[in-house]
Amino acid sequence: MSNPLSLDEQLCFPFYSISREITRRYRPLLEPLGLTYPQYLVMLVLWEEDQQSLKAVGERLHLDSGTLTPLLKKLEASELIRRVRNKQDERHIEITLTDKGHMLREQAELVPLALKETLGVSEEDLERVKQTLNQLVIKMNGTE
Known part of the structure; x- marks a missing residue:
């Protein structure tokens, strides 16, 4: 009989392990761009x-905005983005790329391929x- 509290039986542990490993492998690829992994995600969206x-x-x-705001402040301090309050509604903040933020995209285009090479896993x-992970995210967020 399996132990339900065994680490090997937990669904969360492989997610945790792979998340840490992926983030660790991104670090040297993002360092020349001056970005952390969470900042890179923000830049990808923009x-x-x-x-x-x-x-x-x-x-x-x-x-949430409490987690996102510090990331945006650092990106703004690096002159990659600009945060501007909406003139019609001061509570809303618009995020835009600066010229420097646009130019960084060209360097960043090399990151996905470099990551795939470090993983040593087939494209398929x-x-x-x-x-599979995207389907799980959709189901967990109830957006299916």
Whole structure:
């Protein structure tokens, strides 16, 4: 009979382990860009679509404003983004890329391929895992 409290029986542990490992492998790839992994995620969202609300960026990354705001402040201090209060509603903040933020995208385009190379896993396996994880996120967030 298996032990339900065994670490090997926990669903959360492989997620935790892989998350830490992926973040660790991103670190040397992002260091030349001057970005941490969470900052890189914010930049990815803005490179997809510039000029978004704080709320939209938070929803896309599944982060609340309390977690997102310090990331944005650091990106703004690095002159990669600009945070501007909406003139019609001061409670809403618009996030836009600066010229420097736009230019960083070119360097960042090398990161995904470099990460795949460090993982040593086939493109097909990575795609299969990504699809499974995305389906799980959708189900967990009730957005299916």
